[in-house]
Amino acid sequence: MKVNIQSIHFDADKKLLEYIQKKCDKLDVFYDRIIDAEVYLKLQKNEPKENKYVEIKLNVPGETLIATEAGAKFEEATDICTEKLKVQIKKHKEKVHAH
Numbered sequence: 001m002k003v004n005i006q007s008i009h010f011d012a013d014k015k016l017l018e019y020i021q022k023k024c025d026k027l028d029v030f031y032d033r034i035i036d037a038e039v040y041l042k043l044q045k046n047e048p049k050e051n052k053y054v055e056i057k058l059n060v061p062g063e064t065l066i067a068t069e070a071g072a073k074f075e076e077a078t079d080i081c082t083e084k085l086k087v088q089i090k091k092h093k094e095k096v097h098a099h
Contacts, residue, residue, distance in 0.1 A: 001024060001025055001027070001028055001034055001036060001037060002037070003020065003024045003025075003036070003037045003039060004036065004037070004038045004039065005017055005020055005021075005039045005041065006038070006039070006040050006041065007041040007043075008040065008042045008043070009042065009043045009045070010041075010043045012041055012074075016041075016074055016075070019075055019078065020039055020041075020074075020078055023078050023079070023082045024037045024039070024056070024082070026082065027058065027082060027085055027086065027089065030086055030089045030090065030093075031060065031089045031092070031093055033060060033061055034058055034059070034060055034089075035059040035060060035061070036058075036059050037056060037057065037059070038056070038057040038059075039054065039055070039056050039057075039078075040053075040054070040055040040056075040057075041053070041054055041074055042054075042055075049072055050070045050071055050072055051070070051072075052070065052071055052072065052073060052074050053068065053069070053070045053077065054068070054070075054071070054074060054077035054078050054081050055067070055068040055081070056068075056078075056081045056082070056085060058085055058088075058089070060089075060092060063092060065085055065088040065092065067080075067081040067082075067084035067085045067088070068081070069081045069084070
């Protein structure tokens with residue numbers, strides 16, 4: 001799956017980018033018709049602890065699934081986002097197969 005990653009207010013290191021790519025690729029297991037993913041990484045410098053925001057947009061035929069999460073680490077927020085997207089993918093599949 002093509003994953004477009006944008007880091008806002010900082011430069012993401014290669015290890016983080018590979019981690020996000022791997023996590024997004026695992027979503028293909030749940031739904032093979034995912035077109036692509038857009039990942040936005042934001043660093044809020046004025047907030048003390050959970051200042052790392054991850055937003056993942058999955059483009060599937062006819063819909064865009066979005067999950068957003070804040071965390072102390074980008075990896076932690078990415079894990080939660082992908083879990084949220086798994087639930088959304090399952091609901092989307094049920095809706096598509098019902099028609």
